[in-house]
Amino acid sequence: MCRPLLLFLLFAPCFCTAQFYLGPLAGYQHLFSPIEKHALNTGLQAAYSLEKVEFLLELQKSWPGGGKTNDSAFTLNSSEPTYISVDKQLNTDIFSVGLGVRVWIASLGPKDRLNLRGHLAAQFQRTKVSYDKRPDGYVLLNPDKTMTVSGPSIGAGAEYMHLFNNGRLFAELSFYSPPWGKYDGYPVSFYPLTSMSVNIGYSFLLSNSKQ
Amino acid sequence: MKPAKRKHIYLLLLPVLLLVTGCGKQSYYYPEEDGGGLSIFSNKGFNVFTCLLDGRGWKTVDRDYGRRGSGSEFDIKKQFPGGDYEQLVLTWTGGYMNDPNQYESIRLVLSLPAGFGMMEVNALSGKRIALDGVNSYISYEAPSGAPSVQGPGTVFFQTMAVSQQLSDGNYTLKTAGLLEASLDSLQLTSGRFDHKYSTGTPPF
Numbered sequence: 001m002c003r004p005l006l007l008f009l010l011f012a013p014c015f016c017t018a019q020f021y022l023g024p025l026a027g028y029q030h031l032f033s034p035i036e037k038h039a040l041n042t043g044l045q046a047a048y049s050l051e052k053v054e055f056l057l058e059l060q061k062s063w064p065g066g067g068k069t070n071d072s073a074f075t076l077n078s079s080e081p082t083y084i085s086v087d088k089q090l091n092t093d094i095f096s097v098g099l100g101v102r103v104w105i106a107s108l109g110p111k112d113r114l115n116l117r118g119h120l121a122a123q124f125q126r127t128k129v130s131y132d133k134r135p136d137g138y139v140l141l142n143p144d145k146t147m148t149v150s151g152p153s154i155g156a157g158a159e160y161m162h163l164f165n166n167g168r169l170f171a172e173l174s175f176y177s178p179p180w181g182k183y184d185g186y187p188v189s190f191y192p193l194t195s196m197s198v199n200i201g202y203s204f205l206l207s208n209s210k211q
Numbered sequence: 212m213k214p215a216k217r218k219h220i221y222l223l224l225l226p227v228l229l230l231v232t233g234c235g236k237q238s239y240y241y242p243e244e245d246g247g248g249l250s251i252f253s254n255k256g257f258n259v260f261t262c263l264l265d266g267r268g269w270k271t272v273d274r275d276y277g278r279r280g281s282g283s284e285f286d287i288k289k290q291f292p293g294g295d296y297e298q299l300v301l302t303w304t305g306g307y308m309n310d311p312n313q314y315e316s317i318r319l320v321l322s323l324p325a326g327f328g329m330m331e332v333n334a335l336s337g338k339r340i341a342l343d344g345v346n347s348y349i350s351y352e353a354p355s356g357a358p359s360v361q362g363p364g365t366v367f368f369q370t371m372a373v374s375q376q377l378s379d380g381n382y383t384l385k386t387a388g389l390l391e392a393s394l395d396s397l398q399l400t401s402g403r404f405d406h407k408y409s410t411g412t413p414p415f
Contacts, residue, residue: 074369076365076366140251141369142252142253143252186241187241
């Protein structure tokens with residue numbers, strides 16, 4: 001069943017024009033989280049292009065703006081209020097390195113293309129938790145702590161691409177799953193983040209060879 | 212031959228199934244960062260109690276989930292001392308951390324109006340209560356028949372909820388809170404508890 005595909009992948013470079021591109025991308029990332037919602041996304045993408053199919057290697061780093069929420073703290077000290085609210089700051093770092101495939105599915109003009117993309121990445125997320133200082137004697141209920149999770153994630157998206165002589169400009173909309181990994185079992189109130197990215201990038205043609 | 216082989220496979224799976232379904236342990240201990248072994252203060256039903264006794268960590272161990280009585284790590288019951296009040300008694304069995312002797316107990320005895328029931332118990336939720344050391348108190352019972360010590364203190368019930376009888380015939384009890392006391396020469400500080408279990412008999 002997979003043999004024709006494997007043969008294609010193996011021999012395709014021999015039959016077509018192969019091009020190698022490298023370039024940056026940047027954009028906005030929406031995080032599906034009740035606390036942290038917005039991030040700046042940056043990345044570097046290498047593409048090995050075989051006409052209608054390209055193979056990608058992509059590094060991405062997100063810079064979330066963080067988010068503030070609060071937890072409850074209680075005291076047994078009868079001279080103080082039983083309950084206070086304590087502000088909590090969450091800051092998540094997201095980094096991924098992934099392999100992907102880009103498929104040219106439609107032409108929108110002589111130099112304009114519509115592509116679909118799929119990715120398999122190794123993703124790392126670290127959520128840093130910090131609390132505001134609270135008066136002595138107050139105990140936090142269900143406190144969070146800084147946690148790291150890493151594991152495989154998948155992504156998919158659609159992309160508009162405009163061709164230039166020595167490069168391509170692209171704008172993409174893509175979704176990434178959270179990493180499939182577990183926190184260390186500690187009962188945190190947050191969870192690994194799913195993201196939606198709107199990126200713009202430019203890839204420079206580095207080599208062009210007729211195989 | 213094939214069916215016989217299959218039967219052997221099922222026999223191999225049996226211990227695994229027993230491990231998965233038969234264990235009653237439902238305790239979860241998450242130490243607080245820089246807390247000297249204290250668990251975090253939680254209300255998620257982790258079935259654990261920790262405190263410091265004169266600064267030394269003390270905790271319950273592997274509570275038998277859903278089992279009440281002397282063998283369990285936590286017990287809640289009603290006590291009738293006589294007079295115009297009755298007592299709600301919460302007992303934790305455990306010991307000093309890293310100490311092989313884990314059969315000490317800490318008891319919270321709280322006086323409530325005679326005839327109290329679920330409604331009065333559930334009304335404790337959110338309340339911080341001073342214990343006078345006589346009718347309401349905290350006691351610590353060391354092993355080997357050493358005399359128990361008791362004294363005044365303070366308890367805060369962040370959660371205290373006993374359900375009505377559920378469709379499966381069980382009652383669910385949830386309680387979480389903070390505790391401190393002066394027990395003669397012994398100081399109990401930073402006590403925190405978090406329990407949730409089902410029982411087939413009404414707790415009160």
